Amino acid sequence: MHVTSSRKEDFRAHLEAARLDLLTLNDVSATAQHVYRRHVDISRSGQNYYYLLYNHGSPWTVHQMGSGGRLLSGDMTLVDSRERYEFNFPDDFSVLSVQAPVSWLENWLPHPEALLGRRIDGQQGWGLSLGTLLRQLSPNAVGALPLPDKLLADQVGALLCLALQPESVAQQRVKPAQDLAAGIGDAIRARCTEPGLVAAAIADDLAISVRTLHRTLAMQGTTFAEMLIAERIVIAQRLLSSPAFKNLSISEIGYRVGLADPSHFTRVYKRVTGQTPKQTRTGS
Template sequence: MSDAPPSIHRWSTDAVPPAQRMDYWVGAVCEGFLEMDITSRAGAGFGASLESAPLGPIVVNQVRGSAQAVYRTRRAIAQSRHNYYYLLCKTDSAWVTVQDGRSARLLPGDAVLVDSRRLYEFHLLQSADTLSLELPTAWVDAWLPDAGDRVACRIDGQAGWGSVLSGFIRQLSPQMAARPPVPAGLLADQLGGLLALALGQGAPAEASGDGRAALRRRVFDATRERLAEPGLTALAVARGLGISERSLHRCLCEGGTTFATALTGFRMQVARRMLGDARFDRLGIAEIGFRVGLADASHFVRLCRRHLGATPGALRAGR
């Protein structure tokens, strides 16, 4: 516990004798998540751990441990003062989720959304190793107006936007949430946009109509104009345009992108131009990063390498 960053909460059955581990684990899950019932065939060999940390409006939970079955019951729902959606991804083995009479068999890398206000079951057949993202219901509803109809639907982690979502989820961890590489709000926005796209909310731009296309252009223009602001958020841009944050995100999703993706793209375009122009050689690398809204020089270098194919110094030297 002392080795973990202060914002990470950790529970482990290693803290109690084997005979007490299942009772301890049920209590840990009820404290860290919600009231649930748990069974396991592991017997005296049972063991599990939970690490949890907030990331903006969401919470990142990492579960590891023995095979088990988890049940959200009517009694548990009645006892809960708070409810959430959970987005889960498991990469090591297949498992099964059941909710609303729908059963989804999930392969490694697949994701699934469940609603804690309704009965559900998780059958973790080989291990409990799972990343579980706790999502406020209002936050999910802003991204997915029909979220209740999307529970227990397999999100294919190997195809389309589902593969992008799965890859993004797998980069999350309580440790990363405790020290996010970019503002937590941007990471949450990225997750929300990818979730909407993976569950089919992103329509082709042609289907959005002239009004949606025009709004998307306004969002792009406003984002481009303000890209030099460190920590720029979708909410700030939406307020500047006099629209809701939900409208901003949905119009971008319909165009097949997210606010975080667009903002990063615009910043990298300007950075490429400045690094390729000798008139900016008087500016250091960190100053160029600052001028495109990236106050952390090391983060600027990483983004250049990822999006432009080389470090800022290499791009400048190779022009």
């Protein structure tokens, strides 16, 4: 993570940790700070986890995957260390961070990507039950509990599943995926004429990982390369058909849409449209 703080002179942080079967409980208290997980931080990580964060201190905000909210005391949120996130703790804070292996959590929640960064209300329903359990699972208390660790860990998974209402997960994930795919499409459209444009550049523009970009487009039945070529060819067709651009050579038009190699431009154009650029220009 990358951390900044306006309290450099009296900055403090304290962490206590304990294992609970496959989970790790981290009780964290610290001075006001702003926390970022960036692409460079992700690339340096040897292992990745989901984190269920329970706020038992002052309010703070979370943002990940286009979702976010303000967490009051007793509220929770779920984040994925494989994706960029941002936490803003304006005051001294106290959080229980439940570190869960990816495979463990995805056995409880089949589509957690739709739920990242969302506020889990700890004041009602199953969220209240989950929060009540987490409040009792301090690292100091775990070893003294009379139940097996696996049973307690499974209780966390079961209540998390209920709090996030898995019956509505399929409905919840459709719109976020469609919204993100639309955003990716807009970003590609805005930059498609840049030679050498790659998926990582679009992912950076949208503050998502390349993995998320490819996965989102795959859910829509397409790929980054297909979308990029389609947008370039749409522009090329317009230029070739417009009298205003009749003095531009075909190779120059290819260059202007990001396809600098004339023969490659011709091959791609014909594959997509069924015509050569010259046939489009002459109307034949």
